[in-house]
Amino acid sequence: MNYEKAVEAAEFIRSKYTKEIKAAVVLGSGLGAFADEVENAVIIPYEQIPHFSRSTVEGHAGRLVLGEVGGISIAVQQGRFHYYEGYEIEQVVFPVRAFRVLGVKNLILTNAAGSVNTDFPQGSLMLIRDHINLTGINPLRGRNDERFGVRFPDMTEIYALDYQEIVINEARQMAQEKAARREAETNQKQTVNYFLRRGIYCGLIGPSYETPAEVRMLRLLGTDALGMSTVAEAIAARHVGMKVIGISCITNMAAGISDDIIHHEEVMETGAKVAATFKELLRRVVARIGF
Numbered sequence: 001m002n003y004e005k006a007v008e009a010a011e012f013i014r015s016k017y018t019k020e021i022k023a024a025v026v027l028g029s030g031l032g033a034f035a036d037e038v039e040n041a042v043i044i045p046y047e048q049i050p051h052f053s054r055s056t057v058e059g060h061a062g063r064l065v066l067g068e069v070g071g072i073s074i075a076v077q078q079g080r081f082h083y084y085e086g087y088e089i090e091q092v093v094f095p096v097r098a099f100r101v102l103g104v105k106n107l108i109l110t111n112a113a114g115s116v117n118t119d120f121p122q123g124s125l126m127l128i129r130d131h132i133n134l135t136g137i138n139p140l141r142g143r144n145d146e147r148f149g150v151r152f153p154d155m156t157e158i159y160a161l162d163y164q165e166i167v168i169n170e171a172r173q174m175a176q177e178k179a180a181r182r183e184a185e186t187n188q189k190q191t192v193n194y195f196l197r198r199g200i201y202c203g204l205i206g207p208s209y210e211t212p213a214e215v216r217m218l219r220l221l222g223t224d225a226l227g228m229s230t231v232a233e234a235i236a237a238r239h240v241g242m243k244v245i246g247i248s249c250i251t252n253m254a255a256g257i258s259d260d261i262i263h264h265e266e267v268m269e270t271g272a273k274v275a276a277t278f279k280e281l282l283r284r285v286v287a288r289i290g291f
Contacts, residue, residue, distance in 0.1 A: 002090060002097065003147045005051040009098040012050050017042045017066040019073040022290040024099045025282065026077040026233060028111035030271020031249055034279050035078040038067035046079075051098075053091045055079035064095075069283055072290030075099060082229055083137065084207040093139040093236035097148060100240040106163075106289050107237045108282065112271060113201065113225035113248035114209070116218055118257060120197045120225060120250050123274055125281065127167050128159050128246030131231050132202040132223060139236045149239040158234050160243040163289060164198070167245060170284040171196035174277070195277060199224030201248055203231030212256025225250060245285065249274055 027034055035041075044064045046052040055062035061078040068074070081092045096107065113126065120126055144151040172194065179190040202218050204210065206228030210218070218226060225248050237244045251270035271278075 002094070003101075003145050006094065006097045006101045008050045009052065009094070010102040013044070013064070013066070013075070013098070013102055016044055021066070021073050021075050021099075021102060021104050023072065023106040023108060023286055024075040024077065024096075024104045025108045025286070026080050026095075026110060028080065028227075028229060028249065030112055030251065030268040031110050031275075031278060032061050032078045033272075033275045034282050035061070035065040035076045037069055037279055037283060038065050038074070038076055039069065041065050041067040051094060053081045053087050053094070055081060056085050070287045070290075072286050074286060074290070075102075075104065080229060080233070082206065083135065083232070084205055084228060089137050089139045089141075089232055093232050096233050096236045096242070097240060100148075100237075100242055105242055106245075107233075107242045108245045108247070108285065109230050109233055109237075110247045110249065111201075111227045111230045112251040113227040114252050114254035115225050115250045115257065116202075116215055116254050117197075117199060117224040120199065122250055122252055123270055124250045125171070125196050125274065125278065126201070126225050126248040126250055127164060127171075127196055127198045128201045128230070128248060129164060129198050130159065130200050131234065131246070132200060132221060133231045133235070135203050135205050135231060137205075137232065139232045140239055149241060153239045155235070155238060158238050158244060159246050163243055163245045166288045167247070167281070167285055168196065168198070170288065171281055174280060174284070196281075197224070201230060201246065202226040204228055210255050215254045215256045226254060243289075245289075247281075249278060
């Protein structure tokens with residue numbers, strides 16, 4: 001049973017790190033550097049954790065990092081599992097369920113995404129306010145285990161509105177502080193660069209990138225950015241009663257939005273370029289939701 005497996009994984013994690021974990025963070029492609037911010041880190045390769053799968057994609061280190069960020073105890077998934085890797089959807093969302101059994105109430109999901117909205121440029125961050133699930137799969141399919149959650153969970157507020165406000169406020173403060181520093185250095189008035197957008201994320205199976213025709217369709221549906229992860233984890237997290245934050249790093253423009261050819265190396269390069277901003281925003285958000 002999945003619940004018993006989640007208990008086994010949670011007990012193993014607890015045997016390695018006994019502090020109460022306030023939040024879990026899942027790091028997407030090219031965003032793994034945040035794990036380096038964890039102090040007093042306990043690092044566990046996924047293959048050592050009962051029933052965890054292995055990450056096979058470049059940019060996903062495949063290990064769980066436990067420790068503190070700003071004095072807040074967190075669990076960081078440095079790499080995730082994707083449905084396109086050949087895993088069953090239950091395996092993809094298994095860490096989320098194990099975290100909840102462990103007592104974790106807050107989940108931050110991050111990903112690399114392609115921009116459909118021309119106002120969301122490469123290198124910006126997008127706060128997910130809602131998502132569209134076009135994967136054709138749902139992690140709650142099959143017999144429901146009431147120990148995880150109810151049969152028909154409400155998804156009206158899958159990404160917690162109060163937590164969205166926290167992310168927005170912290171990003172705004174970061175942008176204002178950066179402008180003030182540059183103004184002090186140059187003695188010239190600076191324009192505040194609000195790097196955070198807020199939009200709709202569309203989840204697709206992958207691993208092939210979308211065609212221009214598909215991107216045009218998704219734009220008509222209201223998509224701002226798209227990717228190959230996150231939605232199943234968010235659904236599973238809401239099912240078990242966790243509060244969810246979703247943040248996308250816009251690593252490229254989707255097919256047809258620009259003339260550029262999309263490649264995974266670009267995703268990794270963009271993630272590295274925004275690493276400092278991304279890490280600082282996560283540090284601030286963890287500090288706010290960890291109490």
